[in-house]
Amino acid sequence: MALLTQAPKGTQDVLPRDSYKWQYVEGLAMEIARLYGFQEMRVPTFEHTELFNRSVGDTTDVVQKEMYTFLDKGNRSITLRPEGTAGMARAAVQNGLLNEALPLKVSYLVSCFRYEKPQAGRLREFHQFGAEVYGSDSPACDAEVIAMVGEIFDTLGVRDLRLELNSIGCPECRARYHKALKEYFAAHMDELCDTCRERLEKNPMRILDCKSPVCHKIAKDAPKVLDYICEGCSAHFEGVKARLDALGMPYVVNPTIVRGLDYYTKTVFEFVTDQIGAQGTVCGGGRYDGLIAEIGGPKLPGIGFAMGIERLLKVMDACGAEFPEQPACAIYIGSIGEAASVKAFALVNELREEGFWAECDTMGRGVKAQMKYADKLGCRLSCILGDNELESGRANVKNMRTGETHEVAFDDLIDFVYDAQVAVLTESIRETEINP
């Protein structure tokens, strides 16, 4: 029975009292992205497993250990997306979007699924806001994407995030780097976990982000990729840094960032905080110049990022970032008796048509219980209709905060609620001016 009322491990409900925070964060991120030229794209929650094997890479932790993969009734191997980039690239190729004006810029809000060990900030279903740019290999594009992430965090009032930057080079640099890594890890062969022993031949870079504590410790002293990148990749990296410098955007070069997904080339970056525990990476991204061709599309470069919404909300709470006030019910129209209940219903309907959140009784409650509910909802105004009010066409409207009452004709109710709403807004603007 417990299973019926218990969500699966590693998942979270977003309750009505918190959903406005999600709407605010997602709406603001999408809006800033729109100003940078990104348009939303929506893709399926599941894809053919092969897409992730090819793009994310079959030697990554994500593919080897964390994917929700199953055979559907037609015997196809299907996987719930562990991230958004692969599906976005697939959709861009399939729908011929890359034959249109470039760069193509898409943004997205997606749920992702990874079978990881749940802990604070690490879920099995989580949500990402992300964006991808296809078609530009200029460092200006890298800097633009990073600047956009910075602007989203700034506007949300997130403080104490560190931008960490690295370059992991192109396939040629990678070949040299792999050779150095193989030599280094071969000396520690006996200590590595089974998965990493297998990775040593095929993809030694993946040992660098293995979550096993022993591999992690050994990886700390491994050769650093920045020492192996070619002139072209180095110039690209300098170009990105120069543009971030020009914007006055602080960053640190962290030569240990390699990211846990195989498609990256050249620039990789993370926005990290120390305020929410071990899972402090709020946003990760980078360039992937080989991915589109790898999945059968044209030979076009790409770059993007994704931020975890759960981690973002956590860091906002931790640093005291402000959310807009939760919208409150403008008026509760209580009633005594059937005729008054019908009138209340009609008035509430008119108010809603004018854009106000208005409520009346739909539970058949007595007037005392109706008012208790209005109070719990935090309604700004309330009134009670009975025979007298129906006869006079007027009601005493009470300001629930101050207790003040005003007699208002039914015909003037919309104007009255409007004025009260304006007064609340003016008050809150004044308060922000006094305590910015």
Ligand code: HAM
């Ligand atoms: P990622 O670093 O795997 O990159 O994930 C991006 C963000 O998703 C992380 O920084 C984190 O905030 C959040 N996240 C990841 N795993 C979990 C989890 N188990 N629980 C909660 N939050 C999580 C990508 O997914 C790439 N697709 C980003 C990208 C886009 N690169 C280029 N374009």
